[in-house]
Amino acid sequence: MVAYIGIEGIQRIVERVGVATFIEGLAAEIEADYRRWNDFDKSMRHAVHSPAGVIELMPISDGRLYSFKYVNGHPQNTSLGLLTVTAFGVLADVKTGYPLLLSELTVTTALRTAAMSALAARWLARPDSRAMALIGNGAQSEFQAIAFHHMLDIREFRLFDVDSQATAKLVRNLHAFQWPGVQFRPCGSTAEAVRGADIVSTLTADKRKATILTPDMVSPGMHLNAVGGDCPGKTELHPDILHRPDARVFVEFEPQSRMEGEIQQMPAGFAVTEFAHVLGGAAPGRGSADEVTIFDSVGFALEDYSALRYLYKLQRQYNQSREIDLIPHLDNPKDLFALLASTATVAATPAAGLASA
Amino acid sequence: MVAYIGIEGIQRIVERVGVATFIEGLAAEIEADYRRWNDFDKSMRHAVHSPAGVIELMPISDGRLYSFKYVNGHPQNTSLGLLTVTAFGVLADVKTGYPLLLSELTVTTALRTAAMSALAARWLARPDSRAMALIGNGAQSEFQAIAFHHMLDIREFRLFDVDSQATAKLVRNLHAFQWPGVQFRPCGSTAEAVRGADIVSTLTADKRKATILTPDMVSPGMHLNAVGGDCPGKTELHPDILHRPDARVFVEFEPQSRMEGEIQQMPAGFAVTEFAHVLGGAAPGRGSADEVTIFDSVGFALEDYSALRYLYKLQRQYNQSREIDLIPHLDNPKDLFALLASTATVAATPAAGLASA
Known part of the structure; x- marks a missing residue:
């Protein structure tokens, strides 16, 4: 059993x-x-x-x-x-x-993806982060909000989805928590949602090279949590965001992320840091309050x-x-056939309709 | 569901x-x-x-x-x-x-492995094959006997296992079928079991380079069904059997068999035929009654x-x-959180014993 x-x-x-x-x-x-x-x-x-x-x-x-x-x-x-x-x-x-x-x-994947996002942000986002943008308000969005509110004390959620009904559903679900003093702000565009956010989670599902975030939207000190880009041919960030001199990119398992993550847009030698090495102290996390940290999350088997x-x-x-x-x-592991012993005396007449499909 | x-x-x-x-x-x-x-x-x-x-x-x-x-x-x-x-x-x-x-x-794997063995033998063994040796009388052996009796009219089973209780179990299980005129002969060694057999199935489980069959045991016209060797470092046939000038080796999926099959003992260029090509007519099966055919079976996902x-x-x-x-x-596939909505109002007090193991 x-x-x-x-x-x-x-x-x-x-x-x-x-x-x-x-x-x-x-x-x-x-x-x-x-x-x-x-x-x-x-x-x-x-x-x-x-x-x-x-x-x-x-x-x-x-x-x-x-x-x-x-x-x-x-x-x-x-x-x-x-x-x-x-x-x-x-x-x-x-x-x-x-x-x-x-x-x-x-x-459970929705729960673990949110847990991983918040864990990474705890190490990479500015500790004084209180405002977060959720771009893409589908199945993962509630879980992100709960994880970031609970684990990082995020108090303002700025919301955008091309489907405004998805945003309405997210607000409705989150209101049920009655978190005191927490604000949910539906926004009219990604740019509006991202403006003033300390942390941005991109949670979109389209299987293509999308440009959800463009370089003009990204401010110094932001932490970007790029969750939706997780397949070859599926990205969310404009490559110039990754090229910013003040940006550092963190990944889960480098060989997989080079195939599937935002960094599939980057040359092979593009520098990234595996998150495990930050936890272990072998690599630095965020270097300063002005750095842009990018968690290029694709989801890893661990x-x-x-x-x-x-x-x-x-x-x-x-x-x-x-x-x-x-x-x-x-009882006898070499006697697998014992499980079918009762079938042994069944006459081997061909059953109707058993021919190959 | x-x-x-x-x-x-x-x-x-x-x-x-x-x-x-x-x-x-x-x-x-x-x-x-x-x-x-x-x-x-x-x-x-x-x-x-x-x-x-x-x-x-x-x-x-x-x-x-x-x-x-x-x-x-x-x-x-x-x-x-x-x-x-x-x-x-x-x-x-x-x-x-x-x-x-x-x-x-x-x-089901036991059933499908036997089905695959008998299917391959139907294409590769001599049509007049009536005697078969089963070397290794563990979990797979009954299934082989049923498949080969039913699909190829095998009438004599020559049995050997280093564990004589396994052979006794096999005979007991097969007797229940009461196949008229079919004989089961427990033998004292692999060599004795193989002698006079038209088809030999090797069904041993040791994870190592074993030499279950040696060149002296193999006669012209035999069909060898090598099932137990199915991992890197796990083989059953002496390499000289594969080198016989009158032998031809058939595999399921060549790249996998080169890693896992009997042919892992052979150089990279060693000639093999994928079974699918025999079925499709692109490659010949058995060429003559004297040829030794070897189905180097490792089990394939298909x-x-x-x-x-x-x-x-x-x-x-x-x-x-x-x-x-x-x-x-x-009801709304973007609202995965609805499944947990009843949990939303549960106070988030840390549960006892939830610390990391």
Whole structure:
């Protein structure tokens, strides 16, 4: 039997923990895992691209636990009433190869992406940051707001989306929190939303080279959290922003980010810093209050490993374990056939309709 | 919701179809898919090796459907009462990226490996083959016997395993079929089992360069089905067998087999034939009754794709559909947060024990 967390399961767990506390706890797990960066067998994700989108597998292991995530990205799905991104993943025991946990990761990816964004910003944004722009008010936006309010005390959210209904939905959802003194400002353009913001998160979904932010929008001291550009051919920042002499770019796993991140627009030798090295003290974070810091986030398998490990712990801690029969249990492991022994005497007459499709 | 086939589900489906018919139907699906080899976006599997074993992901897509399999190989597991190989997989819709089916593949991998072996032998072994040696009588052996008896009319099975209890288990399981006139002969050594066999399947699990078959055991006209050697550093045939001037080697997907198959022992230019080209008529199969044909099988993602597509069809055909809530359904796909809306008002007090592990 394998532990299972479905949509109902993640709802129950987050309800028990509280969404803000869940994100903060997950950020702590991600930080702990990034601090042991060299323990991990890291590889780029495996992607299958089609005209409609991408399907990816993201495996990683630290020699004790193994995890992978399945995740798709299909920007046109919303027009079909479907999610742009769905995901699930598995945590497994390296010693036996047996899966331990199968979990939904659609909701969890949204939580972990926000946790990672806020964790990076805690190290890279100016500590006095209080105003944040959210560009793109879709499925990820609430999670960003919760993470940044809770972990960085952001008190003003400046909002823009080409779909004003998405912004209205975001405001409605955030009002439910009744955060005292926190303001939500729907804006008429990206430029208006970004003006005066200390931190800017770009959370757009189009699978193309978009220019969500242009150089004129970026002020000294800003922290840019570029989340939406995460595929070959999918970017959000004008390259001149990356070229600014006062800008420094931070990434998760450099080989993957050179293929998928904003820096796919840059020459091969363009200098970037892996976030793990900032945590470990091997590389500096923000150098001054005037520097522009850019977290060129594409999402890395380690963050999903952390999330699965965290969920595995929480579902036991809160007695929320469910199991599915994904893997057999055998009295004699060399006798796999025992599972089908009752079928052995079934006459081998061809069943109707079994011909090749 | 995603369709789900667990252990109970595969038992029910195989019981309804009959195990021999299931294997034959699956072989027909695999053949149909190999015949459209060029439709597939093929890649080598992603493997994470550890001292104890390997964990692999095997993705493939034909542009309409995508599948992947998770599979481990841990030879020491049986000493812990666990299976050497466990597996599960997913079939997904390329157009939306949504998973359609999550299925157990431990039992199914055993069925598909046997189906693939028998399919290849139908094209490569001498048509008058009636005697077969099964070297290694573990979890795969019953499935091989059923597939080869049913699909190639094999009437004599010559059995050897270093663990005589495994052989006794195999004989016991096969006797239940009561195949008229079919003989099972436990042998005292590999050499004895192979002597007089038309087809030899090697099904051993040790993760090392083993020499299960030596050149003196191989007679003209034999078909060797080398199944157990399927990892870097894991082989079963002495290289001189591959070097025989009268031998021809057939593989599934050449780049993967050069890394993982028996031919990892051969120089890079060693000639092999992809099985798909034999099916398509672009390459010859067996050239004469005296030729030694070697199917250097490592298992390819296409075979799991075929199996998942077949299972997806069968579970609907036999009204055996079950579903799990692995993926959310949303009225507004941009409002993922709606799933957690009830958690929004939970006070964000730190929960006990949520600190990083």
